[in-house]
Amino acid sequence: MTLPAARRRGLLFATALSCLVLGSGLSLAQTAAEAPPVIAPNLSSFTLDNGLEVVVIPDHRAPVVTHMIWYKTGAADEPAGQSGVAHFLEHLMFKGTKDNPDGIFSQIVSDIGGQENAFTSNDYTAYFQRVAKEHLPRMMELEADRMQNLVLTDEVIKPEQQVVLEERRMRVDADPSSRLQETLSAITYVNHPYGSPVIGWQSEIEALNHDAIISFYDRFYTPNNAVLVVAGDVEEADVRKLAEETYGKLPRRAEPGPRIRPAEPPLNGKRSVHLEDERVRQPSVSESWLVPSQATGKDREPEAFELLAQILTGGPSSRLYKEAVLEKQVAIGVGAYYLDTSLDTTRFIVYGSPRGDGTLTGLQDIFERTIRDIAENGVTEAELARAKHSLTSSAIYAQDSQVTLARLFGAALTSGQTIEDVQTWPAQIEAVTPADIQKVAQDYLLKDPVTGYLTAPGQSPDAAVSDQKS
Secondary structure, eight states: OOOOOOOOOOOOHHHSSOOOOSSSSSOOOOOOSSSOOOOTOOOEEEOOSSSSEEEHHHHHHHHEEHHHHHHOOGGGGGGGTTHHHHHHHHHTTBBBBBBBBBBBBHHHHHHHEEEEEEOOOOOOOEEEEEEEEEGHHHHHHEEEEEEEOOOHHHHHHHHHHHHHHHHIIOOOOOOHHHHHHHHHHHHSSSSSSSSOOOOOHHHHHHOOOHHHHHHHHHHHGGGGGEEEEEEEEEOHHHHHHHHHGGGGGGOOOOOOOOOOOOOOOOOOOOEEEEEEEETTOOOOOEEEEOOTTTTTTTTTTHHEEEEEEEESSSTTTTTIIIIIISSSSEEEEEEEEEOOOSOOOOEEEEEEEOOOOHHHHHHHHHHHHHHHHHHHHHOOOOHHHHHHHHHHHHHHHHHHHHHHHHHHHHHHHHHTTHHHHTHHHHHHHHHHHHHHHHHHHHHSSSSOOEEEEOOOOOOOSOOOOOSOOO
C-alpha cells in the first residue's frame, strides 16, 4: 500500500486514555507546556547493513534497560487459511535453538531478576526483556540467536498447539465479551484479514503444521523486517557496537516484500450481532465505524478521532458521560476509543452498559444523537481545549516510562509510521481545530454502524435493565 507522505501520527497512550469512564475523570496534576512537548527528544536511530532498524532512547535515571525486538508481521500478514500462525510462532520462539535449548532463554532472564514477555497483534509481533544494563549484551545474543536458529520439530510443535488451543478456549470461547468482539470483527471486515482473530480460528489452528510455521518464520523473521528498540541507561555508541556484534552478523534471510492486504469495501447497510450467554451479568452495547488509521488518514483525521473520543467520554464533563451517566442516569459507564495503531483501515468505537431504566437501544440513541449533533454543530473551543490538555499531558507522563516509550516507537515503526510521527504527535494534536473534528464526524460517523449487543439469554436490547430477569 502507498502511505501518505506527510503523516504525523499518534500513539498507544491516546488509546489508553479513551477507556471506559466509570467514575471521576482523569486527574491531571501537570499542565501542558506552552509549546507542545516532543516525545523522546534525545532519541537516536540507525540501520545496520543487514537492514535491521535500531532505535535508542537514553534514560539514565536507573541502571536498567528495556530491550525490544519488533517484527513487521502479524495476524494480518498470514496466508489465507492459516489464521493464528503468527501467534503460534510467538509461542514457539521460546522453544529454543541448538545453542540455547527450550527454556534456557527464560531461565536466564529469571535468574538475573529480569522480566520478559511477547505479544502479537494484527500488524506486528514483539518480544522484550527488562534487565539490569550489564545484561543487555546477553539479551541481544539470545534474541539474535532465535531470530535465525529456531529449532522446530513436530515433537515441539504438537504439544504447543494444544497450549494455543487451550488459550483460545479460555480467553475467547469461555469469555462472552471476547466472543462478541471476535464476531464483530468478522462482520466488520469481510474482505480484509483484520476480520480474522489474532489467536486464529480453532479449525485453522488445528490444521497448522510444521511447513506452515517454518514458512512464516523464514519469510518474516529476518533482520531487514525487524526493529530493535533499546531504552534505558545506554548510549547510542554502546548499543551500535552490541547490535553489530550480535544482530549484525545475521544475513537477510528473505525479502518479505510490500505489505499489501485486500482492501475492505465501505460498509453498506446495517450489520449487527446479538450474543446471549448465561454468564453475562451486565448487558452492553457497542457501535463501530470503519475509519482511516494513523497510517492511512489524511490531513489531521487521526488526531481528530483521538480528540473526539476524549470529548465523548473523557471524564465527567464529556458529552456521553455527562448525559448518560450523570444527568439521565441510564448507564453505569460509557466509553469511546480509536484503534489508532493500524497499518490499514481501522475502527472508531463507542460503547456502554445501561442501568435502571436504561436500555441498550436507548444508549444507541444517545450515541447516535450526540455524534449527529457534533457533525451538524461541531464542538466548542472549551471542549477541544480540555481534550487537548488531557492527551498532551499523557504524552508528558509517557516519558516517565522507558517501557511505554519503547512500545510507542516499536508499534509505530511496524505500523506504517515514522519516528518523527511519534515525536511530533503532541504538536499535531494541538493543531486540530473544531472544524477538523466536525468533518470526521460528518465524513465517517453518520453512516450505519456495526452494532453488538451482549446480554443474558432472553434479554431484549429494548428492555430496561430494571425489568430484566436476573
